Every structure is written in C-alpha cells, then in structure tokens.
Amino acid sequence: MSGSARETIEYDVVIAGAGPAGLSAAVRLKQLDSSLDVVVLEKGSEVGAHILSGAVLDPSGLEALIPDWKEKGAPLNVPVTSDKFYMLGEAGQIRVPGFPMPPLMNNHGNYIVSMANVCRWMAEQAEELGVEVFPGMACSELVYDENGGVKGVVAGEFGKEADGTPGPAYEPGMELHGKYVFLSEGVRGSLAKEVIAKYDLSKGKEPQKFGIGMKEIWEIDPDKHNEGEVTHTMGWPLGGNAGGGSFIYHLENNQVYVGFVVHLNYKNPHLFPYMEFQRFKHHPMVAELLEGGKRVAYGARAISEGGYQSMPKMVAPGVALLGCSVGMVNVPRIKGNHNAMLSGKAAAEAAFDAIKVERSGDELTAYEDDVRGGAIGKDLKKVRNVKPMWSKWGMLPSLALGGLDMWTNTLGFSLFGTMKHGKTDAAATEEASKHKVIDYPKPDGKLSFDRLTNVSFAMTNHEESQPSHLQLGDDKLPISVNLPKYGEPAQRYCPAGVYEVVEEDGSDPRFVINFQNCVHCKTCDIKDPSQNINWVTPQGGDGPNYPNM
Template sequence: MAEIERESMEYDVVIVGAGPAGLSAAIRLKQLDPDLQVVVLEKGSEVGAHILSGAVLDPSGLTRLIPDWKEKGAPLNVPVREDNFYILGEAGGIRLPNWMMPPLMNNHGNYIVSMGNVCRWMAQQAEALGVEIFPGMSCTELVYGENGEVIGVVAGEFGKNPDGTPGPNYEPGMNLIGKYVMLGEGARGSLSKEVIARYELDANCDVPKFGLGMKELWEVDPAKHNEGEVTHTMGWPLGFGTGGGSFVYHLENNQVYVGYIVDLNYRNPYLYPYMEFQRFKHHPMIAKLLEGGRRVAYGARAVTKGGWQSIPQTAFPGGVLLGCSAGLVNLPRIKGNHNAMHSGIEAAEAAHAAIRAGRAHDRLEEYDRRLREGPVGKDLKIVRNVAPLNGRLGPLGGLTLGGFDMWFQTIFRFSLFGTLKHGKTDAQATEPAAKHKPIDYPKPDGKLSFDRLTNVAYSFTNHDEHQPPHLKLKDPEIPIRVNLPKYDEPAQRYCPAGVYEVVRDGEAPTFVINFQNCVHCKTCDIKDPSQNIVWTCPQGGDGPNYPNM
C-alpha cells in the first residue's frame, strides 16, 4: 500500500494521554514558559473517559504542581478519616492494628477521589494556561526522524474498513510533530511498548509485572455509608497462594468504590479474576454494606506492580515515558497517581531546559536521573521487595516479610534483602491446565454479583463495529492449536469484559474476538501465555466512558 500523505502540525511538546502524568507535564511546561506550544492528545471521548483508578490520592504531586489547588476548586473533597486493613476468611476477618503497618502505609492526609474528575479539572487548568487538548484522538503510530529518533505521532485516523483499507469516509489523520514527545498512555501503552522494544529501554531492568484491577461504583444505604472510610483486605476469596486483594472506599453522596486486584502472575489457567471479584462481594462484611444499594458503574484496568527494579530507561531519542507507561505504582500503597504527577513535572522541567538550550529530539537523560533520585525513586525504592516476596511466598508471607523490610529500611536506611528479582513474566507464570483443577464459581445473583456482559454495559463502552479489530493475533491458529489444549485457552477467563470466546457449535472449536466489548484494560496483551495477542489503539473516542470513576 502506498505511503499515506498527511498534513503536519508542529509544536514544542506533543503529549500522548490526558491522564495525571500527561496533564501535569503540560501544566508545568506552560508554567515555565507560557510561549511554549504544547498539545495533549487523548484517545477517550473526553478527558477522564478512560481514567480508572481506586483512588486514594496522595496530594504531594498535585501540591507541587498547583500549590493552591484547594482554592482553585480541585475535586479533592473527601479526606481519609478512617483506615482499615483486614485479613479475610470466608465467614469473617481479622483487622490488623494500624500501628503494625509501616508509616508509608498511613493514609492520613490523603483523599478519596475520582481520578477521572481530577483529570477533568486538571484539563481545565491546562487549557486556561493555553495548552491545546484534543480528546477523541487516538495516536496510532510514531513518526521517526532521519536518525531514528521520535519526532512526532500520527493522530486522528478514522474510517478504515474492517480489513484495514481506507473506507469511503477515510480521514488519514495528521502528523503532530514536536521537539519532544511524551508518552503518558498508562500501563502497557502500545506506543510505549514500541519505543521500549525499539530502543531496548528494558535491557538493564527486571521484567514488568502487573495486576488486573476491577472496580464498581455503588450507591449504598445512607445508614451504612461512612464518608472518608478506607478499607483494604487480603485473603478470601483468592486465598494465600495468589497475590491480590480488595479496596472499599467511601466517597461523598453515599457512594462507595468497591474494587479487587488480582496479580497476573497466577499459575492456574482456570482462575477467573472477574469471578473472584464477584465472589468477594458476597463476603458477609461486604454484602452487609452493599445490600439494598445499587451498582452505578463498572470498569477494569491493568495495574503496574513491578516497581523500582522494573522501571525501564525512561528517556529515549526524542521523548520520555511518563507515569504508568514507566511503571511507577507503589504496590503496597496501591498508589501511582502522585508519582505520575511527579514524573510529568520532572519531564516538563527537563524538556524546558533542553528547548531553552536549543536542543531537540535528543535523550532527556536528566529526566531519567531525576525520576530515580527524586520523590518517585524515594517512594518506590523502599517497597521494591514487596512484589518479589509476594511472588515467592504468597501474599501473607509477602505481607509479613515485606512489612518487616519496609520497617527495617525506615529505621536503618537499607534492606537486608538487597533488591530481589521478579523472575518470570506474568505470561510465563501461567502453568499448563493439566497441573490444575477447574474452579467452580457460584453463578452471579444479579443483586450483589453480575455476569461480565451485564457489567460491561455499566462501563458505557462503545466501538465502531466497522473499523479494523484493534486486538490482533500474531498467529490466528495459536488460540485453538496451542492455548486450548495446553492451557484451556485462559483468554476466556482472564478478560474482564468477555472479549474472547471459544465457540464449539461446529465440528471444530473456533476462537472469537468480540472487540466491541473491550474496556482497554490490556490484560490480554500481558497474560496471554503464548504472547500472541497484541493490543493496539482503536479509532479515537472509542472504548469505555467512565463516569465519576
């Protein structure tokens, strides 16, 4: 096919993703120099549409960026007033006293927020400074210069036929060219994957690790609501052989976030993360809270959990990785938004200095150094052994030794363990089905628990069915020829949106991809044991439309 001719627009900095990292970078750039031309490109239909996070926000990054955020009306309305941690059994639980938890686990001074709403507010602040923000603009390709450096992105391509050829209403999109390109796509971003592979940014780091986070927004009986309460649990229903746990956050207006994270390094291919979440809500403690309430919204997203040792080189020729594209979540704190904001600030300051010095399209090495030596590095280094200990010993052993390690580092400033390795990728951790037994999950009751397709409707997901499927198979035969006999094709279960099916209504089973259901969580790209599924960006504006999430 002939090379597509596209118009170009030039900026000083092009930012992919209107999340907390990308918006922080944009705001800081305009604070430093109002004359800089900055554009933010967001694939969601609006800013916040694709933002899914717990979230209890550590405001340190926001305070650094906009010190008077409270006076400017930032939607941080619910300070944490009560902090609980439980180890659950099937019928009850044991609360761990707060004094046992390392100081960094204390949520005093943090806020229960909708990160979607925080990002919507941040976008208003950015636009007031002159940042151009274009929602509904997927960035589908990187643009490279003569020396192999990144010089821009292709955005706004619409109207392809299902086979990938231009349709009758085809729009080729534009080349957005910048002196620097910042990728803030979130966990397992498609362009971020490309630059990590192209420039071997992961050559000197450990493997990336992930969890699958699933979340529902509920309206509950006012008598059961406790604004400002934060509760985390581990144990039932996953048990102590598989990493993961829950969060229950009481925000304003009698609303509660109920969520569950399943670490994707699980071995049993029969494990069904979504049904573990649904089963969790039937625990007596959670059922009591939710009974008489109603589910308002649902979503799912991969969460980075590799931490300090899994951070790749974050600067590449012509750009940088921001936030979860670099894997900056603090696993035991279940927080990454503050680090995303810090990364955006560091990137903006490094890019501004380079542009002022007359440089463009080079490596912003100063950004990578400041990321590791500044607030982000300090936040992540102290918890670096929690995920590897969880992987070796299970969550209970990881909690015990990981907690000891964090306390020890708090007092003595070094770790007895050094820096532990993660070992296998999450895909490699999957064992053959022959080593395990199928798990019998209770049928959802439609009151506390729901089937996947019903819940996906509450993510308000929409994809144009006439575009090329954005979920690609490297080899179309692998799901049935390899994954089905060896692993009982786990894509049927690990996807929290029911995208993948093995249909047996003919002589031979077939693998069906219902890409219209996709909530952009990226789990398939991470967990497929054959690494045969590649998540790519659909056309702009498609995907979930999360409200107040």
C-alpha cells in the same frame, strides 16, 4: 496510506495521553514558558473517559504542581477519616492493627477521589494556560526522523475498513511533530511498548509485573455510609490461588468504590479474576454493606506492579516515557497517581531546559536522573521487595517480612537487598492439566453480575466496521495451542468477555474476538501465555466512557 498525504503540525512538545502524568507535564511546561506550543492528545471521547483508578490520592504530586489547588477547586472533596485492614476467611474477618505498619502505609492527609474527575479538572487548568487538549484523537503511530529518533505521532486516523484498507469516509489523520514527544498512555501503552522494544529500554531490568484491577461504584443505604472510610482486605476468596485483595472507599453522596485486584502472575489458567471479584462481594462483611444498594458503574484496568527494579530506561532520542508507561505504582500503598504527576513535572522541566538552549530530539537524561534520584525513586525503592516477596513466599510471610523490610528501608538499608521478580506474568501461567478447575457460583443479579451485564455499565463502544484493535500474531494458535495446553485462559482473564471459544456440534472450536466489548484494560496483551495478542489503539473516541471512575 503514506504519511506524506497527512497534514503536519509542529509543536514544541507533543503529549500522548491526558492522564495525570501527561496533564501534569502540559501544565508545568506552560508554567515555565507560556510561549511554548504544547498539545495533549487523548484517545477517550473526553478527558477522563478512560481513566480508572482506585483511588486514594496522595496529594504530594498535585501540591508540587499546583500549590493553590484547593483555591482553584480541585475535586479532592473527601479526606480519609479512617483506615481499616482485614484478613478475610470465607465466613468472617480479622482486623489487622495499624501500629505494626510503617508510617508510609498511613492514609492520613490523603483523599478519596475520582481520578477521572481530577483529570478533567487538570485539563481545564492546562487549557487556561494555553495548552491545546484534543480528546477523541488516538495516537496510532510514531513518526521517526532520519536518524531513527522519535519526532512525532500520527493522530486522528478514522474510517478504515475491517481489513485495514481506507473506507469511503477515510480520514488519514495528522502528523503532530514536536521537539520532544511524551508518552503518557498508562499501563502497557501501545506506543510505549514500541519504543521500549525499539530502543531495548528494558535491558538489564527485571520484567514488568502487573495486576488486573476491577472496580464498581455503588450507591448504598445512607445508614451504612461512612464518608472518608478506607478499607482494604486480603485472603478470601483468592487464598493461595493468586495474590491480590480488595478496596472499599466511601466517597461522597452515599457512594462507595468497591474494587478487587488480582496479581497476574497466577499459575492456574482456570482462575477467573472477574468471578473472584464477584464472589468477594458475597462475603458477609461486604454483602451487609452492599445489600439494598445499587451498582451504578463498572470498569477494569491493568496496574503496573513491578516497581523500582522493573522501571525501564525512560528516555530515547526525542521521546520520554511518563507515569505508568514506566510503572511507578507503590504496590503496598496501592498508589501511583502522585508519582505520575511528579514524573510529568520532571519531564516538563527537562524539556524546558533543553528547548531553552535550542536542543531538540536528544535524550532527556535530566528527566531520568530526576525520577530515579528524586522523590519517585525514593518512594519506590523503600517498597521494592514487597511484590517479589509475595510472589516468592506467599501472603502471610510477605506481610511480615515486607513490613520489616519497609521499616528498615525507612532507616536507609534492606536486609534483602533488591529482590528479583523472575518470570513475566505470561510465563508464570502453567498448563491446565496441572491444576483443578475452579467452581464459581452463578451471579445472583443483586450483589454479583455476569460480565456482559456489568460491561454495559462501562458504557464502552467501538465502531464495528473498523479493524479489530486486538491483533493475533497467529490466528490458529488460540485453538491449536492455548486451548489444549492452557484451556484458552483468554476466556477468563479478560474482565469484559471479549474472547470466546465457540464449540458447535459438527464443527471445530472457533476463537471469537468481540472487540466491541473491550474496556482497554490491556490484560490480554500481558497475560496471554503465548504472547500472541497485541493491543493497539482503536480509532479515537472509542472504548469505555467512565463517568467518575
């Protein structure tokens, strides 16, 4: 379907993605000039439906954007009351004292939140200011001008058949044009990926690094609940197989967030991140907390972990990358939402200044300068070596040296300079023959669950007649290369059971993609060792429906 058949609507700024970055940009634009036409397009069925984050929120970003957020009823209801950090062994744990930690690691003044609910509240603030917010509108394509700059997006295309041709109920969608387009799609966004490749925005940068974060919400025995308590762990069960760790956050209503992060630069393709998470819950300390409780939600999302040295150039003609489209997570703090909000604010201010003097479609270099030279750059520069240290030297040396480096960085210098990340996470995967198969206990259905049962708690849904949004560059490669060489790790790294190798008597193995299960985590796009899987957006409204992740 050619773009000429689509209706075109003109805006001052078009924003793809109603996460903390995109909504902050929308709010700030309207604060600066109420007459600006601003639209936010969200692929989830509602704002917040696709938002999954830990989350302990540093309120500094919200404070800068909406100083009277408390009076306006922002859902920051649970201040952190205690911080605990443990090293786990299989049968026990050692509490790590807080005093050696640099001050930036302290959670005093932060809040345990549902970022989905924070985004719902932010969308209300944006709409009150006159921003148009359209959920269920996936941005499936970029629109370029005659000079090769970005001038808009295609959104709201529905009704394609499985082969990609228009079906009987086909709707071509609309072209939404803006003087500037902001991409705030979150980690590994499909349009941001296209822009980064087209304009070579990662040239001279370290490769972006990622983790897979999996999270469950549990209702637990009130006698075990301690509202405001924050616990992090490292060590068992991952050991030396992969970097990562867990979080347990006690929010209100006797609920806890239980989450597990696995860094995606692991070597052993037999590793099964989801099953590592399930095994973790059987540790005596965790099992004691959860026993008698009830899991009420599940989800998963990739996390950008490359930090300061991996941030690509953030602007190209007509377009700016915001938040996790750039990668602004402070890895040791496990926080990025405050930086996402600050990036949205900075992008809005740069666009406002440009539009005010009747500029449009150029590069918003003031935005990039603000991010790299301002609060975000300072936040990330201090911790830039923690992730590469862990990758290079392992957990314990990186704890000691990373702590030292963070301390010296607070004084303005580093003994290590700026370390490199090296390989991409896909390239870090080694051949299956070099590694032992890992034996995972079967889930017991009480503390631990099989993937498909848990995925039902993500309430994900995709209309089955549409084309698969998980595209293979080469249909044969999963069986011809990935299976013999790597044991086809897609069967294991996907936290939603999307990928299967089906082996039936008398026939060759088949690679099956159950795209209906997808929770939009993007792990496959990142970790596939052959880089053969391309995640593109399905039709709007499809995917998970997270209640208060």
